[in-house]
Amino acid sequence: MTILIHVCFSFLSTVTFGILTNIPKRALIATGIAGTVGWMIYWQLHEMGHGIGSANFYAAFAVGCVSIFFSRRKKMPMIIFNIPSLVPLVPGGPAYKAVREFALGDNLLGLENLMIVLITAGAIAGGFMMTSVVEKTIASWQNKRRERLDKEEITRK
Numbered sequence: 001m002t003i004l005i006h007v008c009f010s011f012l013s014t015v016t017f018g019i020l021t022n023i024p025k026r027a028l029i030a031t032g033i034a035g036t037v038g039w040m041i042y043w044q045l046h047e048m049g050h051g052i053g054s055a056n057f058y059a060a061f062a063v064g065c066v067s068i069f070f071s072r073r074k075k076m077p078m079i080i081f082n083i084p085s086l087v088p089l090v091p092g093g094p095a096y097k098a099v100r101e102f103a104l105g106d107n108l109l110g111l112e113n114l115m116i117v118l119i120t121a122g123a124i125a126g127g128f129m130m131t132s133v134v135e136k137t138i139a140s141w142q143n144k145r146r147e148r149l150d151k152e153e154i155t156r157k
Contacts, residue, residue, distance in 0.1 A: 003040075010039035010088045018084035030070040031084045038063035039088035052116060053123040059089055060127025068135055082128070091120040 014035025018028050042059035046052070067081035094116040101110035 006040065006043055007036055010036045013087050014084050017087040021084060023080050023084060024076065027070070027074060027076055027080050030074060031081050034063050034066040034070060034081050034085035035088050037066050038085055042089060053119045056089055056120050056123035057127045057130075060086070060124040061130050062127075063089075064128050064131025065134075068131065086124065089120070089124055091117045094120070 011032040015028050015032040018031045023031060038059040041062045042055045045055035045058055050058075063082065063085045067078050067085060070076075070081050071078040094113045098110050098113035098117060101107070101113060
């Protein structure tokens with residue numbers, strides 16, 4: 001039952017943010033799927049004892065990969081899928097707690113929550129950067145393969 005709740009709410013939060021940011025309607029379901037994949041990976045890794053940083057890194061990497069897939073399949077920019085799909089991973093709660101603790105004068109607890117926000121944000125950025133590296137590497141391999149096949153075809157003629 002818990003998994004179903006996580007799937008439903010991660011999908012709904014992603015699609016709702018997609019509607020608010022006015023992404024094309026034909027991208028809403030794919031965006032919801034990407035957000036759900038990212039959240040489920042984060043949640044499962046966190047449940048298995050991984051830290052917040054590594055769980056967010058792998059989740060952001062998965063969101064990036066799924067976004068690449070949907071952007072190619074639907075012939076739309078990848079950012080349409082990336083931005084709303086990150087909503088379940090955004091550390092809004094710890095950011096709120098950090099500001100609240102600083103306002104109440106508890107600087108130590110505020111710094112602790114601020115570190116959680118920074119680690120999460122850094123892990124998400126790192127996951128997206130790794131996605132970009134993997135995408136460029138695959139594109140490079142595909143280009144080299146095409147060139148090799150073209151040369152073989154020319155030599156056959």
